[in-house]
Amino acid sequence: MTGIILRLTLRQMLGRGRTILIGLLALLPVLVALVYRLGSQDTEQQEWAATVLLDGFVVTTLLPLAALVYGTAALGVEIEDGTAVYLLSKPILRRRIVLAKITASWMVTTATVLSSGLVAGAIALYDKPKAGILLGFGVGILLGGLVYSALFVMLSVVTSRALIAGLIYVFIWEGLVNGLFAGTRLLSVRHYTLGVADWFVDLPPSAFDAALDPATALVLMVVFGAAATWYADRRLQRFEIGETT
Amino acid sequence: MSAAGGGPTITLDGVSRWFGNVVAVNEISFELSAGVTGLLGPNGAGKSTLLHMLSGFLEPSAGSVTVLGGSPWCNPALYRHVGLVPEREAVYGHLTGYEFVLLSARLQGLADPRGAARRAIEEVDLGAAATRTTGGYSKGMKQRIKVAAALVHDPTVLLLDEPFNGADPRQRLHMTELFQRLATEGRTILFSSHILEEVERLAERVLVIVAGRLAASGDFREIRRLMTDAPHTFVLRTSDDRRLAAALVAHESVVGVEVGNELLTVRTSQLGAFARAAPVIARDAAVSIHELRPTDESLEGVFSYLVNR
Numbered sequence A: 001m002t003g004i005i006l007r008l009t010l011r012q013m014l015g016r017g018r019t020i021l022i023g024l025l026a027l028l029p030v031l032v033a034l035v036y037r038l039g040s041q042d043t044e045q046q047e048w049a050a051t052v053l054l055d056g057f058v059v060t061t062l063l064p065l066a067a068l069v070y071g072t073a074a075l076g077v078e079i080e081d082g083t084a085v086y087l088l089s090k091p092i093l094r095r096r097i098v099l100a101k102i103t104a105s106w107m108v109t110t111a112t113v114l115s116s117g118l119v120a121g122a123i124a125l126y127d128k129p130k131a132g133i134l135l136g137f138g139v140g141i142l143l144g145g146l147v148y149s150a151l152f153v154m155l156s157v158v159t160s161r162a163l164i165a166g167l168i169y170v171f172i173w174e175g176l177v178n179g180l181f182a183g184t185r186l187l188s189v190r191h192y193t194l195g196v197a198d199w200f201v202d203l204p205p206s207a208f209d210a211a212l213d214p215a216t217a218l219v220l221m222v223v224f225g226a227a228a229t230w231y232a233d234r235r236l237q238r239f240e241i242g243e244t245t
Numbered sequence B: 001m002s003a004a005g006g007g008p009t010i011t012l013d014g015v016s017r018w019f020g021n022v023v024a025v026n027e028i029s030f031e032l033s034a035g036v037t038g039l040l041g042p043n044g045a046g047k048s049t050l051l052h053m054l055s056g057f058l059e060p061s062a063g064s065v066t067v068l069g070g071s072p073w074c075n076p077a078l079y080r081h082v083g084l085v086p087e088r089e090a091v092y093g094h095l096t097g098y099e100f101v102l103l104s105a106r107l108q109g110l111a112d113p114r115g116a117a118r119r120a121i122e123e124v125d126l127g128a129a130a131t132r133t134t135g136g137y138s139k140g141m142k143q144r145i146k147v148a149a150a151l152v153h154d155p156t157v158l159l160l161d162e163p164f165n166g167a168d169p170r171q172r173l174h175m176t177e178l179f180q181r182l183a184t185e186g187r188t189i190l191f192s193s194h195i196l197e198e199v200e201r202l203a204e205r206v207l208v209i210v211a212g213r214l215a216a217s218g219d220f221r222e223i224r225r226l227m228t229d230a231p232h233t234f235v236l237r238t239s240d241d242r243r244l245a246a247a248l249v250a251h252e253s254v255v256g257v258e259v260g261n262e263l264l265t266v267r268t269s270q271l272g273a274f275a276r277a278a279p280v281i282a283r284d285a286a287v288s289i290h291e292l293r294p295t296d297e298s299l300e301g302v303f304s305y306l307v308n309r
Helices: A002-014 A017-038 A045-081 A084-088 A094-124 A131-158 A162-180 A182-187 A189-200 A214-237 B047-054 B076-080 B097-107 B113-123 B139-151 B169-184 B196-202 B220-229 B241-248 B271-284 B300-308
Strands: B010-019 B022-032 B035-040 B062-067 B082-085 B157-161 B188-193 B205-210 B213-219 B232-238 B254-260 B263-268 B289-294
Touching: A002 A017, A002 A045, A002 A094, A002 B097, A017 A045, A017 A094, A045 A084, A045 A094, A045 A131, A045 A162, A045 A189, A084 A094, A084 B097, A094 A131, A094 A214, A131 A162, A131 A189, A131 A214, A162 A182, A162 A189, A189 A214, B010 B047, B022 B047, B022 B062, B022 B205, B022 B213, B035 B047, B035 B169, B035 B196, B047 B062, B047 B157, B047 B188, B076 B082, B082 B139, B097 B113, B097 B139, B113 B139, B139 B157, B139 B169, B157 B169, B169 B188, B169 B196, B188 B196, B205 B220, B213 B220, B232 B241, B232 B271, B241 B254, B241 B263, B241 B271, B263 B271, B271 B289
Parallel strands: B035 B188, B035 B205, B082 B157, B157 B188
Antiparallel strands: B010 B022, B010 B062, B205 B213, B232 B263, B232 B289, B254 B263
């Protein structure tokens, strides 16, 4: 049953203009890496690739934006246009619908972001040891993409302004508040992602050092992702077609 | 699943639903069993709210809703026996008609989803368009494919919100015959409409809902009689308004006349008697009637009468 909803959602998401938009955004890290390679390179190639390219462009920008666009569309579009009723009026546990939507968002998000990050990283580190950095960020993106997807699917069930709420989370909470107050990083998917990546990245702390240690990041990822999934399921179980829909 | 011993399949007991301080449905109680029932009322009367509560998409603020012995709220298992046609036109536009119905069949977990989808599409006479994407369907075709998707699992209860919207006369006739046949097979069909003639054509029973309240319920002919007896106002253009007014006012069906602005306004409490008497009275008074039209163009006035009687 989950597979049927997953296929339906993938078909919906891949047939839209948003895929082109995110695809173009995913080209940006690759272009930046190419420009970096063609330009004058300093001796800190690995540090630049980890902190500027993979952290700055891929994990901080591309990953949350791709997850936001796909995560809020996976179920939010159906709720908005009224087609969600065709899924919700079936003898299916709402949990299965939520899981299918999160999985669809995660698959499309990670396929886009992972390919962009790995290609960009490989270009930037063409003649340098890169296995640890690429593995670290690869695993981080896989897990971070899942938690972001759970968060944004949950937002689309909770509010009709999920895109705006998600942008506030990404740019205000993670982009601004996390920089001002270190404690708030405990509620940041970006910092979970970097923490997990740090597990594998073989650079000295002076070159790349995540705010959260890998074990803490992993535990928080599981807790945060599970809580978002649970809440999305709970809200979908009590989903109402109101006078406003 | 069906109601045991032909008992009610749908029961509402003192059901209310409010949104903030707006009462959309106000203390409605009724029972329905197999057959076609029309939910009649003007736009905004609360018909969709009632159907949403019956289909588990709204929680009642007060009272209880029971469908096939269980509450539809937070009870997805009930959808094995309930088919729903929502009012909104939206369908998955990237799917063909066949894929759309097949999706419903698969989500219902049917043993032969392809066969069930084909049969349901034939039921609504949409076989020729089944391979086209639903995004290109007309409004009437979308309504029919939604009906097919709702029928694919052979439900005991079918809830339809304005199912005839956008359908042409031939499609309406086809769907009317389909719903009547499904009802004779023992299904409970409840459909909403704001058009009296639609309900008259299809429903054996009618529930009239106005401003969130159940204004009348029961056999359609009885409701029709009540509606016919409601005060009606007509405007006439004649060759001699004063002479006809004097003649009409003596008839028992007329409760008031008004002459002015080259128009004669007549109020009647017995629509049928007035309709039969007016031409005879005009002929006897040697007055020609050029135009006779009701001022109550909508059903609002009749509905209000039913609420206040």
